[in-house]
Amino acid sequence: MSAATPPTERRVSARIGAISESATLAVDAKAKALKAAGRPVIGFGAGEPDFPTPDYIVEAAVEACKNPKYHRYTPAGGLPELKAAIAAKTLRDSGYEIDASQVLVTNGGKQAIYEAFAAILDPGDEVIVPAPYWTTYPESIRLAGGVPVEVVADETSGYRVSVEQLEAARTERTKVVLFVSPSNPTGAVYSEAETEAIGRWAVEHGLWVLTDEIYEHLVYGGAAAVSLPAVMPALRDKCIVVNGVAKTYAMTGWRVGWIIGPKDVVKAATNLQSHATSNVSNVAQVAALAAVTGNLDAVAEMGRAFDRRRQTIVRMLNEIEGVLCPTPEGAFYVYPSVKGLLGKEIRGKRPKTSVELAALILDEAEVAVVPGEAFGTPGYLRLSYALGDEDLVEGVSRIQKLLAEARA
Missing domain, CATH: 3.90.1150.10 (Aspartate Aminotransferase, domain 1)
Known part of the structure; x- marks a missing residue:
């Protein structure tokens, strides 16, 4: 048999x-x-x-290649000088004052998004995701054990969701709301009043907010990208900002992003990164340093x-x-x-x-x-x-x- x-x-x-x-x-x-x-x-x-990529950024990378200092491991959370520069750039560009210890340098924005969700989500926690959404958001949430809950906006509202829509989607399992302005894929930009209203709603209900500011400098026709924690300081302790050099400085292939958030969350995400990838390429970090400390011409x-x-x-x-x-x-x-x-x-x-x-x-x-x-x-x-x-x-x-x- x-x-x-x-x-x-x-x-x-x-x-x-x-x-x-x-x-x-x-x-x-x-x-x-x-x-x-x-x-x-x-x-x-x-x-x-x-x-x-602008020449002065490329030249900084070339010099870094020649420097034995950058041929070795560096801190998993990022070069200290880059973290300090990101803190200074954040104050300059969005009026949001942070300390370098609140920064984690990541391998691009995608790693930043995943690690941010992984640091705060437990299995079954819900994340409100305005749609249309960038394809990576729901997948990162699921990988981190969370459940994406979509809230759809269409062209009649300029692809911007309202507080009323967000509230209708909130449940006892809601932990995070995703906020993206300017938006990929729609190009929608929330006004300061709209941004503040969403921030106030999140504070009232004790929710976390993950805000993606990767397109902060790409606005047109009088629109302005408003940083959520800058206009709603009460949210600082439950807000994670994701950003990077990819879109602003034409550096998509250099793979340098970052997380800004409460120190305990940033430390947890840094621990995760220490096991996943260790430090971001030092050459790319030096290039990013030149980018964020340079002018915006x-x-x-x-x-x-x-x-x-x-x-x-x-x-x-x-x-x-x-x-x-x-x-x-x-x-x-x-x-x-x-x-x-x-x-x-x-x-x-x-x-x-x-x-x-x-x-x-x-x-x-x-x-x-x-x-x-x-x-x-x-x-x-x-x-x-x-x-x-x-x-x-x-x-x-x-x-x-x-x-x-x-x-x-």
Whole structure:
């Protein structure tokens, strides 16, 4: 008699197996692969500036490479001089006064977000997540044992959630509310009054707030990025700020972010990082030091280019029948509704979802965009306008030509 067949062995843990691939990185990778194969694909998927890192930052890294001091391990929480500089930069840029001991330097913003959630969440704790959301937030919450609870805002409110919506989502298990302004993927920016109201609501209910300020310098048309703990000091003891050099200084590949928070939480996250990765690359940290201590002239120059592109892409998308594109006030994304096109015939196909529409646009127009499903709100597309002006116009022109063929 043969032995009983053993049950199927799980090769990947349930926790990791449940993680979805980053949709934005997947779209960018596919676009690059098609370009490498000779297809003239234009990619609107990646959220990174198309500018080179400023020369003075690169030169600081070159010098660091030559210095044996940076050839060895350094403190897991970050170079002391960089932590002090981040504290000074935070006071300069947002009016929020902190001590260097409240800073943890991380391998990019993604590690900062995960470690922040891991430091304060216990299994089953709920985190209110305004949607549309950046794809990494829910996955980081789940990895840390938490439960993301989505609160959806649409174009009618400028993609900004209200205190009333947040309160409706609050339960006895709610521990954290996520606050992002300027927003990825929508470019929404909360006013000072809106920011203060959300902060006051969080304080009243004893909630933590994780606020992502990575796009703080990318605002347009009179909008201003307001730092939540700066306008609501009563929140300081339960607020974690995530930031980094990636977007502001065109340093996405350098992988330097940081956490600012209460000392006990920062110490706990530092302990986690000491086992996960140890210190961030010293060369990248020195480059970040040059960035945060330098002036913002290069940032302003990039901002003017983004603003010009922002106006162009909004105008061109709104010329397409069935597309509604609000004007973003920050970051470098537009998030148009394409609900008016779903179900219509385009070159023999009837895309019923924004996933299918994005696939059609890639196949027929050779333009890569990210569908709204990746951000928790089907019926939309996200396009980054952090690409050259000529490519932007050419890419949107291809989309215009294709979608002009839509028939009922």
